[in-house]
Amino acid sequence: MPVPVDIAPARGKLGVLLVGLGAVSTTTIAGVFAIRKGFAKPIGSLTQMGTVRLGKRTESRSPRINEIVPLSPLDDLVFGGWDIFDDDCYAAARTAGVIEPALLERVRPELEKIRPWPAVFDQRYVKRLDGPNVKKGANKKVLAEAVVEDIRAFKKANGLDRLVMVWCGSTEVFMTESPAHQSIDAFERALEANDPQIPSSMVYAYAAIREGIPYANAAPNLSADVPALVELASRTKTPLAGKDLKTGQTLIKTIVAPGLKARLLGVDGWYSTNILGNRDGEVLDDPESFKTKEESKKSVLDYILQPQLYPELYEHLCHVVRINYYPPRGDNKEGWDNIDLVGWLGYPMQLKINFLCRDSILAAPIVLDVALFLDLAKRANMFGIQEWLSFYFKSPMHAAGLYPEHDLFIQLMKLKNTLRYLKGEELITHLGREYYD
Ligand SMILES: NC(=O)c1ccc[n+]([C@@H]2O[C@H](COP(=O)([O-])OP(=O)(O)OC[C@H]3O[C@@H](n4cnc5c(N)ncnc54)[C@H](O)[C@@H]3O)[C@@H](O)[C@H]2O)c1
Numbered sequence: 001m002p003v004p005v006d007i008a009p010a011r012g013k014l015g016v017l018l019v020g021l022g023a024v025s026t027t028t029i030a031g032v033f034a035i036r037k038g039f040a041k042p043i044g045s046l047t048q049m050g051t052v053r054l055g056k057r058t059e060s061r062s063p064r065i066n067e068i069v070p071l072s073p074l075d076d077l078v079f080g081g082w083d084i085f086d087d088d089c090y091a092a093a094r095t096a097g098v099i100e101p102a103l104l105e106r107v108r109p110e111l112e113k114i115r116p117w118p119a120v121f122d123q124r125y126v127k128r129l130d131g132p133n134v135k136k137g138a139n140k141k142v143l144a145e146a147v148v149e150d151i152r153a154f155k156k157a158n159g160l161d162r163l164v165m166v167w168c169g170s171t172e173v174f175m176t177e178s179p180a181h182q183s184i185d186a187f188e189r190a191l192e193a194n195d196p197q198i199p200s201s202m203v204y205a206y207a208a209i210r211e212g213i214p215y216a217n218a219a220p221n222l223s224a225d226v227p228a229l230v231e232l233a234s235r236t237k238t239p240l241a242g243k244d245l246k247t248g249q250t251l252i253k254t255i256v257a258p259g260l261k262a263r264l265l266g267v268d269g270w271y272s273t274n275i276l277g278n279r280d281g282e283v284l285d286d287p288e289s290f291k292t293k294e295e296s297k298k299s300v301l302d303y304i305l306q307p308q309l310y311p312e313l314y315e316h317l318c319h320v321v322r323i324n325y326y327p328p329r330g331d332n333k334e335g336w337d338n339i340d341l342v343g344w345l346g347y348p349m350q351l352k353i354n355f356l357c358r359d360s361i362l363a364a365p366i367v368l369d370v371a372l373f374l375d376l377a378k379r380a381n382m383f384g385i386q387e388w389l390s391f392y393f394k395s396p397m398h399a400a401g402l403y404p405e406h407d408l409f410i411q412l413m414k415l416k417n418t419l420r421y422l423k424g425e426e427l428i429t430h431l432g433r434e435y436y437d
Pocket of ligand 1: 020022023024082083084096119120121129168169170200201218220244247248278279280283359360362363
């Protein structure tokens with residue numbers, strides 16, 4: 001019989017540190033306040049609405065996730081964050097234009113109290129942005145220490161018990177691993193030397209991980225996904241998750257592609273295009289930031305369809321991803337997918353998907369879930385990369401030498417089995433022979 005994992009209780013207040021108070025962050029924060037006050041429902045959030053089946057199908061045991069593992073209640077969350085603009089969270093939410101003004105007014109006093117701390121920012125990494133609320137420091141190590149000071153002051157002022165950090169800042173330019181990222185020593189030397197290989201997101205990630213604060217990356221830039229920071233996370237027993245929230249078009253892709261593959265239908269082409277008019281769209285209009293996003297979006301199909309195992313079906317797949325900045329749409333993204341399929345005897349078919357979605361409405365419940373699950377992981381002494389949270393990400397972090405799991409349904413099974421494991425319940429294999437013996 002499996003034994004439950006020892007998990008510290010979720011006692012006291014949990015500080016949720018959000019880097020970047022833009023559309024995703026403000027929609028998350030305003031949403032949590034609205035839900036707390038009973039004005040809205042936490043739709044899309046597993047931690048708030050999801051259930052897990054325990055035991056056999058005949059037992060009818062499907063408790064809510066937050067009943068089987070100790071998660072911080074929404075009432076215990078305290079939000080803080082950084083941004084290069086000094087608008088308070090209410091003003092930033094108005095600018096983002098995701099939540100309607102009438103609902104925002106109802107949580108306005110709580111939102112106005114959240115003012116961003118000056119950011120660690122360098123325009124080299126986000127070319128389309130510039131703002132006044134930026135820290136100054138002799139080098140990146142000094143800036144990291146200033147972030148740590150912000151965190152400690154926030155913790156003290158609010159009597160917080162624990163903290164988590166989620167990067168919800170803009171997508172930085174495309175970067176690959178360099179020698180500065182290979183070990184903690186090399187990384188710390190690079191911070192002091194102001195090495196250009198350390199973008200702003202890594203400065204925050206370093207500060208959080210060094211303090212033992214769980215860290216997730218909602219965007220596709222490398223951030224904590226380098227050997228030095230993974231090593232630091234293991235030293236400080238810090239859980240990590242990322243990268244790039246799986247919302248919108250990629251969410252649909254990872255729902256549809258496993259279905260086509262399950263029936264061994266061939267795919268010759270998958271053309272995806274989006275129009276998006278928010279600040280994220282503007283940042284992604286820069287080719288260097290788009291490259292980071294494109295890499296993240298494109299890898300998904302290769303892993304799901306496994307062309308190396310099914311060359312006749314997927315070897316020649318032409319996968320194209322486009323994002324077009326189109327201001328009139330604001331946060332209401334429109335995505336089109338054209339999928340060229342191949343069936344029995346090689347007969348061609350087509351599938352067209354037109355998704356009129358709301359980017360940040362899809363992202364906010366994920367930010368909440370990831371924050372609560374990372375806090376759970378920390379209390380359960382699970383540190384390093386949390387593969388069971390792959391469910392939420394387009395480019396799931398994974399151990400070196402392992403390929404990431406992209407299939408949404410396998411990811412969900414992994415997440416729920418992790419919760420069963422924590423609770424000391426039997427894992428569900430779906431073999432099911434016992435019902436027929
Ligand atoms: N909305 C989604 O569905 C979704 C899905 C996946 C990933 N993402 C990613 O999440 C991130 C946030 O998206 P968004 O729609 O909220 O974008 P946004 O542009 O509305 O917000 C980003 C905020 O980060 C701030 N920022 C940039 N660099 C910073 C720094 N170094 N320090 C502090 N603040 C900084 C910007 O000023 C801005 O306010 C983006 O990288 C986006 O690509 C969003």
